[in-house]
Amino acid sequence: MEPVLHEYESGITCIDTMLVQTGRAACYLLVQDGHAAFIDTGSAHTVPFLLKTLELKNIPLEAVEYVIPTHVHLDHAGGAGLLMDSLPNARLVIHPRGAPHMIDPSRLVMGATEVYGESGFKEHFGEVRAVDERRVMVTADNSDLNLAARTLVFLHTPGHANHHFCIYDRASDGIFAGDTFGLSYKELDDENGAFIMPTTTPVQFDPDAWQESLTRLLDHHPRHMYLTHFGRVSEVRRLAQELRQDIESYADMARQHMHSRDRKAKIHASLTDYLRKRLSERKTTEEVDRLTDFLAYDLQLNTAGLEVWLQRLQRRPA
Numbered sequence: 001m002e003p004v005l006h007e008y009e010s011g012i013t014c015i016d017t018m019l020v021q022t023g024r025a026a027c028y029l030l031v032q033d034g035h036a037a038f039i040d041t042g043s044a045h046t047v048p049f050l051l052k053t054l055e056l057k058n059i060p061l062e063a064v065e066y067v068i069p070t071h072v073h074l075d076h077a078g079g080a081g082l083l084m085d086s087l088p089n090a091r092l093v094i095h096p097r098g099a100p101h102m103i104d105p106s107r108l109v110m111g112a113t114e115v116y117g118e119s120g121f122k123e124h125f126g127e128v129r130a131v132d133e134r135r136v137m138v139t140a141d142n143s144d145l146n147l148a149a150r151t152l153v154f155l156h157t158p159g160h161a162n163h164h165f166c167i168y169d170r171a172s173d174g175i176f177a178g179d180t181f182g183l184s185y186k187e188l189d190d191e192n193g194a195f196i197m198p199t200t201t202p203v204q205f206d207p208d209a210w211q212e213s214l215t216r217l218l219d220h221h222p223r224h225m226y227l228t229h230f231g232r233v234s235e236v237r238r239l240a241q242e243l244r245q246d247i248e249s250y251a252d253m254a255r256q257h258m259h260s261r262d263r264k265a266k267i268h269a270s271l272t273d274y275l276r277k278r279l280s281e282r283k284t285t286e287e288v289d290r291l292t293d294f295l296a297y298d299l300q301l302n303t304a305g306l307e308v309w310l311q312r313l314q315r316r317p318a
Contacts, residue, residue, distance in 0.1 A: 003049035003056075006231060010172035014231050015053055017042030017075070019124065020297070023186055025075050026230050028176060029053055030169070033148040037066040039167060039176045040228055043078040044126035050079075051086055064090045065147060066137075070178025071164040072098040073201065074112050074125045076228060081105070081129030092131050093145065095156065096138045098163035102131045115202065115304070139165065155217065159210020159247075160199065166217060174224035174232070180213055182243045183229035187294060192282045196239045197275070198246050199229065199298065200305035207251040214240055249274060254306040263310070268303040275299065 004016035011031040019025035019042060027040035027050070036059050038050060054061065064087045069077035072094070080102060084090055094102055101108050105128045113121045139145065141156040153168040160179040167176040175181070179199050188195035198210075217225075217240075224234050233239055253270040257263040275295065279288045292299075 001049075003053050005053065005056075008172070008226075008232055010169070010174075012169075012172060012174075012226070013053065013057075014226070015042075015046075015049055017046040018049065019043065019046075019075055023230050026228055027076075028226055029057075030147060030150070031057070031059065032150040032171070034063060035148040036064045037068060037147050037152075038064065038083070039068045039226075040070055040076045040178065041067060041079040041083050042076075043074060043124065044082045044128065045079070047079045047082045047086070050083060061087055062089050066091055066093050066145070068093040068152075068167065069098070069102075070166065070176065070180075070228070071095065071161045072101045072108060073161065073179070074108060074128065076178060077102065078108075078125045078128050081131045082127065084131055084135060085129065091135050091137045093137050093139055093154075095163045095165045096140075099136050099138050101163075102136060103133045105130055111203075141165075153220075155213075157213035157216060158204070159206050159213045160201070161204045162206075163204075164213075166213075168217075168220050168222065172224065173222055174226055175217055175220065175222045176226045177217065178228050180210070180217065181225045181227055181233075181239070182246075183298065184227055184233050184239070185230050185294075188291060190282060193235050194233045194239060195279075195282070196233070196243050196246075197278075197295075197298075198243060198250060198302070200250060200302045200309070202301070202305045202308045205305045205309045207247050210247050211244060214244060250302070250306060251309075254310055258310050258314070264303060264307050267306050268299060271299055271302055271306075 006014040013029040014026050017025040027042050030037045067090050139154040143154050145152045150171045155166045157164050157166045157180045182196045182198045184194045184196045224232050226232050257266045260266050
């Protein structure tokens, strides 16, 4: 099977990871003066597509200098170890909080297995290999990394995950945002532009930190955001405003159900109603029904993340 590629200017290729189906998750290949880097890797199932992309572009394996997961959730970093095994000169660039989980991924595997079940884990992610510690490079906040003449700036951006960074790419005036700038599937686009929503996947949702992270990204005045879910978006100011409102609304909905019986079900119902209301502002009733079904998996993950956040709030001392 050939990789599904979307080509952008400035030497950027978006590669579909084929997670669940096409158009749900991506990673990126950057090429500069014969030097290359991957940003996010998808799962082990994605690695053949990444290697095939290099072959199609006549890029030697030895030319890949960096593999850069934005954070260690397995749809972003699950294939990193397997990919590194094929790239003799590459170093894994990772947030300091994420590095231990790349060197020893056992806790990642255990946590994801609890969420997806053993068979679901294998179906989604396959094998998760450790990365040799000697090849791991941690990045300080606001640090620079050069890919040939191209400068990448690393910004630590908690909110979705404490081990998340985003990468400002001066060459494209864009930011590789991982999950910090939410998800925007192309199926949701229409004449009104892109549609965006947060992804509050367990277990480290923090609405206040997320708002601060968005401010940091916007301070760079990027022309584009390169999302893992999915592809490039360019209406940055409008989408940021909508994403901020959603994050605030998600937190408010969760708090309203903090002491409710069956609160997880009630959070899910509130999120679904909120999504349908947003979609109805630009879609027909039939389209709202279809897209609500399309987003069912994300609604489940968002509900689970908000439930974990409430548990954390309840454990805090008064």
